[in-house]
Amino acid sequence: MAVFFGTFENKVDRKGRVSVPAPFRQALGRSAFQGIIARPSYRSPGIEACDLEFMEQLNDSVSATDLYSDAHEDLAFTIFAEAHQLSFDGEGRILLPPALVEHAGITERAGFVGMGSSFQIWEPETLLRQKTEARARAREQGLTLPLRRGPGDAS
Amino acid sequence: MAVFFGTFENKVDRKGRVSVPAPFRQALGRSAFQGIIARPSYRSPGIEACDLEFMEQLNDSVSATDLYSDAHEDLAFTIFAEAHQLSFDGEGRILLPPALVEHAGITERAGFVGMGSSFQIWEPETLLRQKTEARARAREQGLTLPLRRGPGDAS
DNA sequence: TGTGTGCCCATTGACACCCATGAAATCCCA
DNA sequence: TGGGATTTCATGGGTGTCAATGGGCACACA
Numbered sequence: 076m077a078v079f080f081g082t083f084e085n086k087v088d089r090k091g092r093v094s095v096p097a098p099f100r101q102a103l104g105r106s107a108f109q110g111i112i113a114r115p116s117y118r119s120p121g122i123e124a125c126d127l128e129f130m131e132q133l134n135d136s137v138s139a140t141d142l143y144s145d146a147h148e149d150l151a152f153t154i155f156a157e158a159h160q161l162s163f164d165g166e167g168r169i170l171l172p173p174a175l176v177e178h179a180g181i182t183e184r185a186g187f188v189g190m191g192s193s194f195q196i197w198e199p200e201t202l203l204r205q206k207t208e209a210r211a212r213a214r215e216q217g218l219t220l221p222l223r224r225g226p227g228d229a230s
Numbered sequence: 231m232a233v234f235f236g237t238f239e240n241k242v243d244r245k246g247r248v249s250v251p252a253p254f255r256q257a258l259g260r261s262a263f264q265g266i267i268a269r270p271s272y273r274s275p276g277i278e279a280c281d282l283e284f285m286e287q288l289n290d291s292v293s294a295t296d297l298y299s300d301a302h303e304d305l306a307f308t309i310f311a312e313a314h315q316l317s318f319d320g321e322g323r324i325l326l327p328p329a330l331v332e333h334a335g336i337t338e339r340a341g342f343v344g345m346g347s348s349f350q351i352w353e354p355e356t357l358l359r360q361k362t363e364a365r366a367r368a369r370e371q372g373l374t375l376p377l378r379r380g381p382g383d384a385s
Numbered sequence: 386t387g388t389g390t391g392c393c394c395a396t397t398g399a400c401a402c403c404c405a406t407g408a409a410a411t412c413c414c415a
Numbered sequence: 416t417g418g419g420a421t422t423t424c425a426t427g428g429g430t431g432t433c434a435a436t437g438g439g440c441a442c443a444c445a
Contacts, residue, residue, distance in 0.1 A: 078282075078289050080267070080313035086436070090390090094435055098315060118298060136297075165392060166435075189313070190306040191289040209307035210272060218305055223291045241426070245400085249425050320402060321425075386445100393440080401432080412421070 077102040077126065079189035082206075084199050086184055091176070092168040093185045099194055100167050110162035111169065113196070115178040117153050119205065122175050122196040129192060130158070171196075232257040232281060234344035237361075239354050241339055246331070247323040248340045254349055255322050265317035266324065268351070270333040272308060274360065277330050277351040284347060285313070326351075 083096035095111065103111070103126050113124045125133075133154055140147045161169040171181065179185075179198050186199040188206070197205065212218075238251035250266065258266070258281050268279045288309055295302045316324040326336065334340075334353050341354040343361070352360065367373075 076286075076289075078286055080285065080310035081315065082311050088437065090438095092436090097434060118303070162391090164390095165394095168435090170390075188307070189310045190303075191292050191310050206307050206311050209304045209311075212300075213304045213308040214272060216304075218301060218308070220288070220291050220305060220309075222287060223294060243426065243428095245428090247426090252424060317401080319400090320404095323425085325400070388445085389443090391440105391442085394438090396437080397435090399432105399434085401430100403430080404428090406425105406427080408423105408425085410421105410423075413419090415417095415419105 076128075076192065077104065078191060079194040080191070081189050082202070083187045084184055085187070087171065087181060091171055092164070093171060093196075094166065094168050095163065096187050097167065099187065099189070100163070108160075108162075110160060112158050113161055113169075113171075113175060114154070114158040115175060116195065120179055120197070120201060121205070122179050123193060124196060125193040231283075231347060232259065233346060234349040235346070236344050237357070238342045239339055240342070242326065242336060246326050246328075247319070248326060248351075249321065249323050250318065251342050252322065254342060254344070255318070263315075263317075265315060267313050268316055268324075268330060269309070269313040270330060271350065275334055275352070275356060276360070277334050278348055279351060280348040 079099055079102055081096075081098060083098075085094045085096065087093050106126065106128070108127050111124045111126060112130050113122050115121075116123045137147065137150050137154060140150065157174070159172050159175065161171075163169060171185070175181075175196075179196060180201060181196075181198045184199050186197045186202040188195050188197065188202060234254055234257055236251075236253060238253075240249045240251065242248050261282065263282050266279045266281060267285050268277050270276075271278045292302065292305050292309065295305065312329070314327050314330065316326075318324060326340070330336075330351075334351060335356060336351075336353045339354050341352045341357040343350050343352065343357060
């Protein structure tokens with residue numbers, strides 16, 4: 076599975092196009108669909124982006140909740156309703172839909188930040204603040220991470 | 231899994247390149263991606279470095295926390311946002327990004343120190359102090375370590 | 386006909402690749 | 416055991432390549 080990491084900042088041209096950073100494109104691999112799925116985050120002014128495969132995983136996870144339950148409906152609306160399929164052009168650029176641009180407050184530049192299995196797109200200044208705050212919270216709360224080891228690992 | 235140990239000091243040339251010590255390169259092995267992942271330590275003025283495989287383990291561990299939870303977002307930002315993928319050139323050198331150089335206060339030389347399953351890169355003078363202090367603290371506090379044995383071990 | 390969109394090509398600046406050099410460690414053999 | 420031969424490594428620098436960016440053109444649709 077793809078792992079996205081690092082922060083990149085690219086220009087939005089006057090046609091509304093942005094280059095998706097080359098490392099992210101490489102992490103996406105050579106699947107049939109050349110592009111990404113993007114939707115507004117419901118918890119922040121950022122755009123969440125992933126590949127089709129991850130969308131299918133999300134679907135599996137949502138499907139695990141009871142059909143017709145409130146949680147199922149709300150999750151489904153939140154995750155799938157506002158999702159956009161954005162194809163790469165020949166140079167690896169995407170066209171940001173107005174709804175997403177507005178949600179993120181993006182104007183001239185777009186910040187791409189890796190989040191592991193997915194990545195996000197932000198207005199660069201806002202992203203900087205968000206990163207700083209997230210790091211501060213992680214440190215204050217003493218967040219630690221129990222490392223999971225693969226099955227072939229002896230320890 | 232790779233085990234990194236020892237301390238090495240190499241020169242940073244005027245292009246910002248440094249040779250990764252040969253023992254570390256050998257420990258990294260012949261995986262598909264020839265290089266390392268590096269990110270600023272959030273607890274010290276050092277640079278933490280590991281291989282892609284370790285990054286995937288981190289991703290697995292982060293993925294084990296609930297998607298969209300506060301902890302998940304904060305961890306993802308802290309661990310993945312500042313990570314840089316640094317490829318080796320033909321001579322086993324990496325190009326240190328300005329953000330990492332600044333974080334570590336590196337100028338003309340870089341100190342590499344093995345930390346077991348990862349290693350760190352420091353400004354040499356700072357590293358010397360850090361090592362001295364760490365040893366002093368370990369001695370003062372009488373730190374001990376319960377030894378875990380692998381399953382293949384007879385004893 | 387005007388607007389949005391996909392496809393194509395040009396430019397430029399960073400950096401990944403290539404080769405050369407010297408020093409140091411290791412090996413080999415008398 | 417000593418000293419020459421060989422290999423490995425760290426380092427320096429030139430150059431081709433690729434990613435990001437900008438703009439033009441054709442096509443579709445309203």
